[in-house]
Amino acid sequence: MSTRYPFTAVVGMTDLRLALLLNAVSPAVGGVLVRGEKGTAKSTAVRALADLLPEVPVVAGCRFSCDPGAPDARCPDGPHEAGAGASRAARMVELPVGASEDRLVGALDIERALSEGVKAFEPGLLADAHRGILYVDEVNLLHDHLIDLLLDAAAMGASYVEREGVSVRHASRFLLVGTMNPEEGELRPQLLDRFGLTVEVAASREPAQRVEVVRRRLAYEDDPAGFAERWAGEEAALRERIAAARALLPDVVLGERALHQIAAACAAFEVDGMRADIVMARTATALAAWAGRTEVRSEDVRQAALLALPHRRRRNPFDAPGLDEDKLDEVLEEFGGADGDDDPDPEPEGPDGGPDGGPDGGPDGGGPGGVPPQGGGQEGPDRQTPPTGPEADAPGAPPEGPAAAPEQEPAGQPAPSAQGGEQAAVGAAEPFRTRRLDVPGLGEGADGRRSRARTAHGRTTGARRPKGALGALHLSATVRAAAPHQHARGRSGPGLVVRRDDLREAVREGREGNLVLFVVDASGSMAARKRMGAVKGAVLSLLLDAYQRRDKIGMITFRGKGAELALPPTSSVEAGAARLAQLPTGGPTPLSEGLLRAHEVLRVERLRDPSRRPLLVVVTDGRATGGPEPRLRAARAARLLAAEGTASVVVNCETGPVRLGLAAELAGELHGTAVTLDELRAESVSALVHTVQGTRSGHRDRAGHSNRRAA
Template sequence: MTTPFPFTAVVGQDDLRLALLLNAVSPAVGGVLVRGEKGTAKSTAVRALSALLPEVDVVPGCRFSCDPASPDPACPDGPHEPGPGTRRPARMVELPVGASEDRLVGALDIERALAEGVKAFEPGLLAEAHRGILYVDEVNLLHDHLVDLLLDAAAMGASYVEREGVSVRHAARFLLVGTMNPEEGELRPQLLDRFGLTVEVKASREPEQRVEVVRRRLAYDADPAAFAARWADEEAAVRRRIAAARELLPQVRLGDGALKQIAATCAAFEVDGMRADIVMARTATALAAWAGRTDVLAEDVRQAALLALPHRRRRNPFDAPGLDEDKLDETLEQFADSEGDGDDDPDPDGPGGGGGGRPPQDGPAGDGDASARPEAGEGGEPQVSGGGEQAPVRAAEPFRTRVLSVPGVGEGVAGRRSRARTEHGRTTGARRPRGVLTKLHLAATVQAAAPHQRARGRSGPGLVVRRDDLRQAVREGREGNLVLFVVDASGSMAARQRMSAVKGAVLSLLLDAYQRRDKVGLVTFRGKDAQVALPPTSSVDAAAARLESLPTGGRTPLAAGLLRAHEVLRVERLRDPARRALLVVVTDGRATDGGAARSASGRGGGRATGGPEPVAPASRAARLFAAEGVASVVVDCESGPVRLGLAGRLAGELGGTAVTLDELRADSIAGLVRDVQGTSRRAA
């Protein structure tokens, strides 16, 4: 077995170490969510914690780690008689991102339950983690239904497995730790709230500290056992301190003054519900016990707020977690109570005791557009298309949009957008199981077995069921899609009010993608070429940030933008073939692809209004999407008294639908996207 990196050898990351230690002292705090960039010792610190936890006594032979002093009366391996047990180290169990529901909660043998009437249960990871640590790396990439099951078990202290009326319950109390890189996507706010504490980790910018990180890591890699031996005394000291704090915890007094400060702080930061108050109270109590005190002081309440509230005060999915510490201090001072004041430090020099709040927050012009001409814009100001790059424009306020959906029935990852065959949802049929049976279709199974009962010699009540009779339920739910935005940032779009409205519309669709668990990508085109501003990712926060800083100006290489988007979808299809795409093109339809632009007057029977049309390169690029059946929507940003309808023509070439910005704000895009079904179908 590989020797873990010592917990006390982790350099810096005081808040991370403190949050983990507080949960080790009081698992009722509710676990830790560790957010941070890659390479910041998140996983290293979590894996090292398990070596510090006290050993546990278990009933010999019990697969569910029952305590011999008070065994679980409902244990599937029970009943157990109280008596001597065996001692073993506390376990740390890792939940892989791609784990199945049966691997997490356990599997019930439906075939034996029907045929023999016995509950044959194979425990899952929740049972294995009982009285230990359950660690989920990249928890933000875990399927939603698995996160729900995981957090429900953590909140109730028990896991329930039910299959067609046959149920099993077992204890599942564990320290839940999740780590995530926000660049790869966020957790939903209601799931963030279920983690007791959260910490933000960043790599140090101090050269000396970075040198020490490298020095220790190289020493550990060269000889893990020898490195761990050098830190054995520090590890033993922290282990003893955890045990002492656990013994002291029941004696810690949470006075009325501290309770008022907790309630006032949660109210001041407008957190939803009462879970924050409870978590803060438990955290402040654990902080006092960790410091060796029996009274909760004001500094305990302050530190508890810094750990328990940042992820709960997010009012918008794109808001960064954080807390205004000046406002926190004002609130605590306003509700200060003599019985809660004190100058005692919770031993800042002790291992992991230096948490002092959040980590510090680190905080060429294109050619003129040949097709541009002055337009009447919003507010009566003339809009001059073309010219050099202009400073980024802030997005208008986002608004609620209807559902954009891809036609047909897919088989992608679970989400909340388009119809798909999934593990969860309404039952639409039955089929023979492929591999392990997970979702039994009872009626279809009985129907398959019934004609053979006489031949199988059934002589009494019950049903003789064989493997060939079993039927798996086919269910239909919703999937997440890849929403690829292709945004025109050329000079013809550069009027400030107009671009603000465009960014506001895209931001609204990004909010919708966040709620529906989609991946998003962003391609922009301006000047002479197009670029991938954001490769497909689950982080809509990153997409919103790139959108906000998007500059405008220059020519309009529409064909280049479409071709770049086609290449992005081609590569993404190889990486994730089950995820279907929705293309959203945001443009006024004007195109100046090098010298290929042609005005309508250059064609036979030219239009009196003149002006450019989608040129041949853009038309050819658009037909690539239509030939592949990619669902698409064109958001028409054309404005002014004279409209050429170029975006509508582009939508026709794409085999999709066009909608104006006004129609988008009127929440009418969902119906228009559903109309795509007649023109942009993919094989179900």
């Protein structure tokens, strides 16, 4: 096995190391989610943690790591008799983003089934991770069907497998550690809540620390074994401290004052459910044990809140993560009672105890920035608690424009002329949660979270003869195909005689990402400030939904004399939000130009990626002005898009008592559907999916041909 980078040699990253060590002290804390940019030692620190964990006693020969002191009565390899067993190092099992369902939960042992004719279960990664660490890099990119299986195992502490004639249940309790880059999308709330703690990491902006990171990394790559040997003393000391904290943990007292502070903090930040309270209590207890104390203090509760609440608090889609620390201090002070011993502005201990900076040098004799992490401070430049208030506008925070609803003009402001000159950009209304809009039919695009598609990693829905190279083998279908021919093939033993004609590959269905192209009317008819603010809020909500579903997004705006590609197809919702915030209004409504520009963009994208199906979202009131016969030209452009099978939704922005119904006419020409701004909301849009599918199906039936891409 290759030599891992030592945990104690990681420079900075105090909160990250503390969160991992607290889970090593008390696995009941529930794991860690590490959020941050690439290249910040997230994976390095997690992998190094496994070397600090104590050895695990196991029943000899048990593939499911049963404890010899209390073996699992339902273990597939059991029953086991209680008694002495063997010891092994704690495992760190990595779950690849592209792993199959078979690899995660286990499956029928193909080799034994074919050679011996017996049904035997081959354990998966959930069995390997039992009593160890399950690490998921880029956890936010994990496929939905794997997330569901992971949630079930994490919730029940066991994995249940019912497939291919195999019925197995085995224990699966593990420390769940995930890393993710928030720029690539967020996690589902159900999985997010399963992580006990969360940490935000970022590269240090201090040159001295960055120099030391490079120095240590180069030294490790030149001589991994020698580098690890130089840090062996630090590793041993940290391992002993973990063992001492584990031994002290049962003696730590969580008093009534600390319990009230925990409950008050969770209530003040409006977290859902009771899991946050429980995790905070366990984390504060582990912090006290780590500090060598037998009583939980206010600083333990405060640090526990900073680690356990940021990913659980209710926030709007574009709010920056983190907690308002001033509000947290007020809550803790209000419910702290009379306790003169507590520091009113405590500095919680770092991974190795000291609130101040660490020693002047480590095994490498480094200067500033070259110290071992023992005693690293929380207030240094490597602090990872995300800022709040004005400092929250750091890279990765949402642009100011989209969330600037309070910046809208006050009531009574006169509306600009509908056909006047250019009007300044207005702020967007508050974004809201939308439901999924599917492209009808079954696609074959890149993995995502929107429309149904045949994928390589989805749920198995059937079997077929392979076309060319064999993909994922569908074992039961292969056995069924070979079984009737065993006598004719002269089978005499227990093994199954299988020929190439018998092989069947699995047909899997998951979800794909689509290209969601927004065509936004920015003409004078949309210039009423309250109206445009609502339109921007709706588009912002749809942008966020598209991004989280792994779609590519693009934006075309039209006003005046033409249309502009404001945002070429991309995966950056921040760029889309920024363009939307700066969008001015005014002038005539060249609707046909916007639709024709959309047609050209989609034509180019089909050449680049033929398998990615488009969804066109036209945001307009349906009016067409400017140029000769504007409405006729708009209808022709819409029919051109419909003829190419582009799935479309028209968001009708008409308001007021007199409505012309032009948006509905446009939707008819597009063979799509028209919805109002209110119908886009989560509570109203559930019927829209069926409408989109039904409308397009009806148009296909009337046209007498199938939709090549958008069906």
